[in-house]
Amino acid sequence: MITKEHVSKKFDADLEEVRTSVLQMGGFVVQQIEQAVEALSTGDEQAIEQIIKNDHRVNAMQVKIDELSCQIIARRQPTAGDLRMIMTVINTITDLERIGDEAAKIARMAKLIYDTGRLKVPRFIEIKHIANLTIDMVNKALDAFARLDPSVSAKIVRQDDEVDEEFRSIIRQLITFMMEDPRKISTAIEILFVAKAIERIGDHAKNMSEYVVYMVKGKDVRHISADEIEREVNE
Amino acid sequence: MITKEHVSKKFDADLEEVRTSVLQMGGFVVQQIEQAVEALSTGDEQAIEQIIKNDHRVNAMQVKIDELSCQIIARRQPTAGDLRMIMTVINTITDLERIGDEAAKIARMAKLIYDTGRLKVPRFIEIKHIANLTIDMVNKALDAFARLDPSVSAKIVRQDDEVDEEFRSIIRQLITFMMEDPRKISTAIEILFVAKAIERIGDHAKNMSEYVVYMVKGKDVRHISADEIEREVNE
Incomplete structure (x- = not known):
């Protein structure tokens, strides 16, 4: 009996370690987004290089947590x-x-924009706004994971619709911007890729929030609507 | 002893079922890409609607195989x-x-391009070419999975570099195209998103080929170069 409890306690500790590592990785990734968006407005070369370099740390975190998870499955x-x-x-x-x-x-992209001396980032206010929306989504998804709380998932899915709408709006604005001044097409395309990257971050945050529902409720809600998710969560 | 063998045989059958399902899903997904690229040149409305509708089938396949895999982990x-x-x-x-x-x-995107009556798809030859490259990558990755063969992984990673180079070339051509005729900017942006989607498919094929190395060799090669992958595989 004591042995069983001991084994179980070690198991709990393993799970706790993995959970903590995920949250640390999440915190670091959020910082990477924040600094990347910041670098878009400052063009700070050192900051940009650091963000690019730091991506290896994110990769290493994934590999380590993946290994840990497989060990837990094999041993426990x-x-x-x-x-x-x-x-x-x-x-x-x-x-x-x-x-x-x-x-x-x-x-x-920030590096590319500043390297070519094109200092003014078009639609920066809008980029900043959509970035804040997605950072909020990632933070909410990490919170939901930490607190085993599936209730916020439907909200994040709806926020993702908002992000998609903002994204389409930025694209329309960039098209107008390009038509008005074709010499700025290259810069506009770089900003378009920034907007696309931010939109993708929203998709990933949505995925993360859906996994929390699966974790807590045992329901796979990846391919259903926000309303349906709400029903599953409240069941 | 007989029981053990029986259990093991059922286990083998379970693994075989999962593997076959993955290959079926892969085959279906490749068909979806091929038809989508075809629809770009024909504008065939019915085909387009069918591809969009079929995405639910892809999602359902993922959910089913995921469930099956979790059952195997839990039971076996x-x-x-x-x-x-x-x-x-x-x-x-x-x-x-x-x-x-x-x-x-x-x-x-094909729907959007043809709905607005803009019939001629700019840079279609180049799009077709990069699409063929990535379809080949996906097929190779599925083959490697089917044959438990990690030897092709480095090649697929190098093909992905080629895809990225082609992608950048298409973007440059589209920028020139937009500068020459700003009225065509909207269509060019739609083609840009098509090129981006194809480039992403290459990334996914690369991921898939790296998992095969992990499966066979037990080495996580996701974040290393093609040369390093080659060394790991030949070790």
Whole structure:
């Protein structure tokens, strides 16, 4: 009996370690997005290089957590809720790693924009706004994961619709901007890729929030609407 | 002893079922890309609607295979190579599902281009070429998965560099096209999103080929170069 409790306690500690690592990785990735968006307005070369370099750390975090998760499956043979937790971790860090890639892409675009001396970033206010929306989504999804709280998922899915709408609006504005001054087409395309990267971050945050519903409720809600998710969560 | 063998045979049958399902999903997804690219040149409305509708089938396949994989982990408690196989399946179908999303996006762009009566697709030859490159990558990655063959992974990673180079070339051509005739900026942006979707498919194929190395060799090669992958595979 004591042994069983001990084994179980070690198992709990393993799960806790993995959960904490995911949250650390999440915190770091959010910082990468924030700094990349900041670099778009400052053009700070050192900051840009640092963000690009830091992407290796995000990748290393994913590899480490993936290994840890596989070890837990092999050694502890989790079932039901514990297994769902591990699967959620594995899925979540895939999305976090790709958010990291998008942050690095934004930094590379900032570099490109400032390297060619085109200092004024068109539609920066709108970019900043959509970036804040998606950062909020990522933070909410991480919070939901930390608190095992599926209730916020439908809200994040709706926020993603808002992000998509903002994205389309930015594209329309950029098209007008390009038509007015064709010499600025190159810069506009770079900003378009920044907007696209931010829109993708929203998609990943949405995925992450859906995994939390799976983890807690055991329901796969990846391909259903916000209303349906709400019903599943309240069931 | 007989029981053990029986259990093991059922386990083998389970793994085989999952592997076959992944290959079926892969085949269907490749067909979705091919038809979406075809629709770009024909503008065939019915075909476009069908591709967009079919994305639900891709999603359903992912959900089913995911469930099956989790059941195998819970019931059979696989370790070592068997566990790596299941993890590879779970990762692979995530990428296949996202390739499916990109195919549906291409179809939606085709719809947008033909709905507004802008019949001539700019840079279609180049789009067709980069699409063929990425379809070849996806097929190779699926083949490598089917034959448990990690030897092609480095090649696919190098093909992805080629895809990225082609993508940048298409963007440059589109920028020139837009500067020459600013009235065509909207259509050019739609083609740009098509090119971006195809470039993403290449990234996913690259991921899939890297999982095969993990499955067979137990090495995580996601964040290393093609040369390093070659060394790992030949070790």
